[in-house]
Amino acid sequence: MTHWDDFRLVLALSRSGSVREAGAMLGVNHSTVSRRLTALSQRVGGAVFERVAGRYQVTALGAPVLEAAEHMEAAFLESERRVRAAQPDMAGAVTLSVPDAISRLLLLEDMSAFARSNPGILLTLKCSYAYADLDRSDADIVIRGASAPDDHLVGRRLFPYALAHYCARDYFDQVAPPDRRWLVRRTPAQWIERSPCPETPVGFVIDDIDMLHEAAARGQGMIRGACYIAESDERLIRIPGSKVEPGEDLWVLTHPDLRNAPRIKAVMGLVTEALTRSRALIERGEIERWRD
Structure with a gap:
């Protein structure tokens, strides 16, 4: 093979499994893609x-073609990171991958x-x-909930985010117990057994976190949600008897090739400081606002 496009083709097809x-x-x-694949097979x-x-x-x-393509891609991405990291001042691009609600x-x-x-x-x-791969330069910095991130990444573990059970403010008044339902991100949801309403069945599944909270706020059912999201929405209340449980730890991470770049350090410091100011809300679900 003499073309980088051949290696890109091999990478794309191995990762997707689909010509389309x-x-x-x-x-x-x-x-x-089909035509290039046929030509590649003929050449090898x-x-x-x-x-x-x-x-x-x-x-x-x-297999050895794929291995070579992965090595070439890794070398290319490393050289790009090193060039970006070599910029000595507060200038250049910084891409931060962060959950939408945060x-x-x-x-x-x-x-x-x-x-x-x-x-x-x-x-x-x-x-x-979605998962942002720092090795592939999907982002320069990530904020990620994880029990343990990849060992080679650098950054800070902050604190866990809290989870509790929520519904619309008038849900319990307007919906009789036999008609109440849980809304969940995936099934099975073992946490229901530990909830204030362990006998309530699942109504339906919503895999998007923000839509899950929105559905609960509109009175469509009860959820187990992140406190920093739910407590910020005045349409929601914590279900009586709900106990706050810790979720995964929040991490602020970057690739070791970028750790000393001034702009990367500045953004990581800013993010860490901002999240730490909201620690009571994130970690314990405590917020200064209305409460009945």
């Missing part, structure tokens, strides 16, 4: 991929003020609950 999805990753149509003298249970899997012949409820004002005070830094917030 690989095409979307590469910005080409599926017929182009055999099939690089085979279809197994409807998905493309690398063959024994293609950015919206706890960080937005601080991030806006930072951007105004540091016009040389292009700050990008990737507001998503």
Whole structure:
């Protein structure tokens, strides 16, 4: 093989298992992927991929090609990180991957003020609950809930976020006990057995965290939710008898190649300070606002 595009093709197809999805990753149509795959197999003298249970899997012949592609990608990403880290002043791009609710409820004002005070830094917030791979430069900094992050990453463990049970303020008045339902992110939900309403069945599943809280606020059911989200919504109340339970620890992390870049250190420090100011809300669900 003589083209980097061949290695990109192998990477995309191995990760997606689908010609169509690989095409979307590469910005080409599926017929182009099929044509390139056929040409690649001809050049190496055999099939690089085979279809197994409807998905493309690398063959024994293609395995060293995939390994070489992964090494090339890792070297390329490392060189990019080192170039970004070499910028000595408070200038350049910083991409922060952060859960949507944390950015919206706890960080937005601080991030806006930072951007105004540091016009040389292009700050990008990737507001998503999806996993951001720092090794692949999906982001420069992540805020992540985890019991233990990848060992090679650097940063700070802050504190766990709290979980409790919530419903709309008038839910218990308007919905009779036989008609009450839990809304959950996934099943089974063993935590229901420890809840104030262990006999209440699941109504339906909502896999999006923000939509789960919104559904509860609209009176569609009861939830087990993050306190920093629910306590910030005046439409929700904590279910009587609910006990606060710790979730995963919050971490602020970056790649070791970027740890000494001034702009990375500045953003990590800002994020850490902002979240620490909200520690009572995040860790214990305590907030100064209305309570009956």
